[in-house]
Structure formats: structure tokens, C-alpha cells
Amino acid sequence: MYRILAKTTLTPVTTEYLIEAPEVARQAKAGQFVVLRVHEQGERIPLTIADYDREAGTITVVAQEIGSSTLRLKSLEVGDSLASFTGPLGRPTEIEPDGTVVLVGGGLGIAPIYPICRTLREAGNHVIAIIGARSGELLFWEDKMREVTDELIVVTDDGSYARKALVTEPLKELLESREIDRVWGIGPAIMMKFVTLTTKPYGVETIVSLNSIMVDGTGMCGACRVVVGGRTFFACVDGPEFDGHQVDWDLLLSRQRYYVEEEQRALELFQQSSQQAESQETSRS
């Protein structure tokens, strides 16, 4: 179960996985996520459902390698199986025919906005997407995104590819020049915060997907607590999507950092053990 059917390197730090999970695929909707364990001793990590194919019975996830679990995931090969894979979790994106919508995907955020763009478009919206990354080599799925949007704007922070700008710049231009009905911003917390600051003066509803630290993903532990509009919510069951203008960003950012020391330790340990494994490989051959 939960076999990796395909694995594609998208950028030097992001990998796409096609996973055999027919039951999850049957129910998956845009905006939802899965919680998986890479190996038996592994932690439960949440990843957004970046795509699903009900007929083929597959789920696509895209992971950025930032620590031990995502690096260990990358070390798996096609044909290997995950230790566990639970989903679909969280509430699906609320899809309505709003008119003209803008979806902003920063860095890894491109993956989660893809299925939302597709579904919004199927519901009859005019879909504009802005995707951006620090540099051109970190950008992915440009072609795939073009297929599910009416307009696609590509930017990089350093100008190494396409237009040199932060994602908020074209967003502001759109808000200035066009009637925009709703905005989605998905990516690192700090980027989402700036997207909401950009839309705020225009009074345009802005949805964000909160990536707080999770354990079970089913509402049982409260690790994922976030504050929205002064009230506490469990992001895994009440979200992950919330009204971005109401989010307590400082709290989210601080709670995301709680385990940095432990994460660093786990990362070093993982790197040591994979180096050892490698040097044993080379000495044998």
C-alpha cells in the first residue's frame, strides 16, 4: 500500500511523488492534505494534495526538502512504500463562481494552488495565477499551471527568470487595475502575511492555507492551534484555509519555530547516517 509510482525532481530542493492511494483519491478535493510517515520510526508530516486522479487511484504530493523527514522521503525509490498515508484531511477549498479570482503561489505554494485553480476554473471563474520563487531554478510546474489558468504571471525575486519582482507586486497591480473578487495566497507564512497586507487596503477577501505544526491531523492533539479573528482553531480540522485578514501571523510564525533545535539535531543525524551509508556503498564497489 501507498507505493511510490513515480518520482520527479522538480528543482534542486523539491520533488514530486505519485502515490498509489485509490481510496484517498476517490475522496480528495482541492485544498485538502494528507499526513504521512516515511518509515516506521518516522514522524507524521502533513503534505498538501497537489493533484489527484480518481480513475488511476493516485495522489500527487510535492515536498520541499528542508529537514530529516522530507530528505528521507526523497531517499525512497519508485516501488518503495510509505509507512502510512492518511487522508484526505482538512476542509476542501470552498469553491464558488466568484468571477475573477487571483491565486498567488510562492515557492512550494505553487503545488497547492494548482488543484484549486483547476477546480475554480471548472466552476466558471476567470482564474489568474501569480507564481514566484527566489530564483528561476526553484520554479516548477509553469506549463501545468498554464493549462489550468486563464492568465499566468511568473516572477522571480532575483530576476534570473521571467519578471524580477516579488509576488505581491503583480498582485498589487491587478488590484489597482481590475475588479478582483477573491484572492488565495499559499506559500511560506511570511509570504502569505504579505499577500494579506497587500490585499487589505482593497478589501478583497483573501484565503490562506495555514501550515502549523501537526501531529495527528484529525483534531485530537491541538498542536496545530492557530488564532483567527481572536479565536483559537485547530488548523487540521477547522482549516487549513482561513480568512487571511484575520490570522495572527506572529503566533503562527513563532509556533512553527518551536522545534528548530530538535529539527537541526535530527537533520544532522540523518545526514551523518546517509553519508555513512554512501561511503560503505563506495568502499564496497
Place this chain on the structure above:
Amino acid sequence: MTNRKPNQIPRQPMPAQPPEERRHNFDEVAQGYTIEMAIDEAMRCLQCRNPRCVDGCPVQVRIPEFIKALRDGDMWEAVEMLKDKNSLPAICGRVCPQESQCEAECIVGLRGEPVAIGRLERFVADWEQQQGVREPEAAPKREERVAVIGSGPASLTAAGDLAKMGYRVEILEALHEPGGVLVYGIPEFRLPKAVVAAEINYLEKLGVEIRYNVVIGKLYTLSELQEKYDAVFLGTGAGLPIMMNIPGENLNGVYSANELLTRVNLMKAFRFPEWDTPVRVGSKVAVVGAGNVAMDAARSSLRLGADEVHIVYRRSRDEVPARHEEVEHAEEEGIIFDFLTNPIEVLGDENGTVSGLRCIRMELGEPDESGRRRPIPIKGSEFEMEMDTVIMALGTRPNPLVFSDAEGLERSRRGTVVADTDTGRTTLERVWAGGDIVTGSATVISAMGAGRVAANDIDAYLREEEQPWDTERAAASA
């Protein structure tokens, strides 16, 4: 030995790891009787003709019978007597609140200390487990399929009983391990996971299929299960943590007890970094609440390296709801109890991390609905304690996730499912429920008992002995 009078034998103490040692490890604290101790303790039982102890047990375990068999050295007979009513004795012997159930009623306890029924139960059950996994008797197979949602004690019991009756049983569990609270909540040092694993192993031998990572309400809805299966048992417990709603509760370093215990027990964070999941408790920890969950969180914190652990409880020692043994063990290990103290704010530092707990002193007033004296804050008695971790152990409610698309399933105001206590039937046809999801957080033995009641009624229903479905009846038991 045999010619000693029962009343001349003292209650046999439970051998335990010394407090100094055990506060640094997750190994089981209580180590179990030797055969000599067990027989001596069994001798203390008067074999009452009208055994009051049995009335004290929520499932009426045949206490004098199993104790007699043990005393006579007929161990298999003891096992059989014990398991006639209790399918999880190795677990109940360890975690039942005996002092308020069977042992509270024991006649010997009137003039001295009651017979240690729980410890004897554990002894017999452990003996059985040491014999290796039992080969279950093959029951005549039946065609009907039963879905059992969740894998806590209610579900394990229902599944086991139904499988023995020959039904095709599937357990659908949200997490990646079976056992419910027995595995993610109650720590290893109180209930070794190997004890639970042995029960699971037995269920699998009975032919029960266990499917993990299946979240009902998400992957399948209750109404889909109703269509696919002949009967559905809902045993999803009460897993949603209650928070206090005081300022500072979302600071880094504030955990629900569920989070801390899940990280430690299910995810094995006490073995980080060999296991990937981290957990962090600082040197000074406050646990709010005084139930079993609070004791488990406090004692786990100690074992994770905290120097000073407080139990902060708004009532007094007399109202502490935890098992006596756990409170005793916690005190021996050096846990500090702050009674008549209620937190009003969690204090934080500039990084958004807990730095202290602001509390107010309480006094006891008139008894409230629960019959316990109501704690009232004493004006002007606020004070601060320095802390770097705060754990909320204030209780839990049923997790509503399972109820999406469960129209017609009646629930109480507290979010529990309404079910007929005699049958387990809910207001939804062919859906039974039992355990914490019906009662709110209760006990392992009551969950087990509810699982058994439901299994019997499912059998009666599927054999068409107890039909039709009377929705009114379930609703009446609300």
C-alpha cells in the same frame, strides 16, 4: 501457609521499581505479583456467598470464582472465569480504578484492606499471556459483515466478541496503530504496549481485519458504511482536548495532555532522535488538572527530564479523580501538588514561549451538581509561578469528525452519541455505539462492557431475534 486464617495475611504489596530509578525511565512501575504473593493474596478472599465485590465491578467479573481457581492452582480455570465477563483483564487489572469499584465493595475492606482484586486479575491475565498467543476456537462462519470504527477498548471488545460468533469483522482505525487511548494516551510505564499488542494479535488470529489510516467522516462517511456493512459499531472515544480559554494558552510550550502523550506514547518521542518525533519539556512543568490524564502527563514530563513538576488543581486532595495508586506513585516520584489553585493566565517571554503561570487561590464552597464542593476564587490571592511548560489536562469531548454526513444520529448537548444502554443502539438504523463516545471520558472497563453489550445485540439483531429498530428507545435513554 495453608493453615493461616485469611484475616492473618496482610494485603500483599505490589513490587515496584524504586521511585528514584523509575523517574528516569519508561519501564513499567508496578512489576506484578510472584506466584507466592498471588496465592497469599488469594487466600485473603472469604469466598463470599453473596460477593459484594462483583456488584462493584461494572461488568460483574466472577471474582470469587477466579480467585478460588487461582488459589487452588487451577490457572486455566482462573483464566476462564475471569474472561467470562472481561475480555481485557491484563489491561483492566492494571488500569481499573479498583478502589472505587470492585475493591470498594469487598467485605474484607470493611475492617482492613480489601482483597487486591485488580492485582490478582493482572496476575492471572499475565500468566495467560506468558503461555503464548491462544489458538481461538473456530466458530461457524457467518456471512454478515460488521464495521467497527476505532480500536480502543470498546471496539476491541466488540470486534473480538463478534469474530468469535463467526461474523466478518473489520476494524477501521484513524491512526497508524491500534489500541486507542491504551496506546496513544496511557504511558508505557503504566500499561506496556506489549500487553495491548498481545490482545491485538489475538484479534487477528480470530480473523478480525484491521485497517489503519482510515478516518471515518473523511475517507468514508458513516452513511457509506451503513450501506456497505450489515452492522456498524461506533467506538471512536472522546479524543478532542478541552482547553481553558485563558490568555497565553497558545504560547509555545503549552500542550494539551493529548499532544504531549501522543508524541511520547504513539510517536515514541521519548526515544528521539532514533524516532523522528520531537517533544520538548523544560525544567519546570505545570500540569493543570488532577485526573489520570494529568498524572500521566506529569509523570511523563518527569521522565522526559523535567526537574520540577507541579499538578495544579482547583479543588482539594479529597476531590482528586485519578486512581489512588497513580497519585501515590506520582507523590513518591516527587510530583508537587498545588491544590486549591487555578490558572488564570499563561505568561510568555519575548519569543512567545511560556515563562510562567499566573494563578489564583481557591476555597471550597457549597456542593455543586456533581456533589463535589464548588471551588471559589479568593479575591486578591493571585500569584505567579515560574514555568517553562504548561500542560492542559482538563478533559476531552467526542471528536465530531466522524459525524460528517451522519444525519439522524442523535447527540447530546455535550457532543456524545445517544445510545440505548441495554443494547448500544443509536437513533441510526444498524449503527451501534459504545465507550467514551457515548459516556464522555470514562474508564477502560466501562468501554469494554459497552462493546460487549453492543456485540450481543448486533448478534441478536442479525439473527433477526431483536428487530425492528426502535429509534425512540435510543432517544429515550438520552
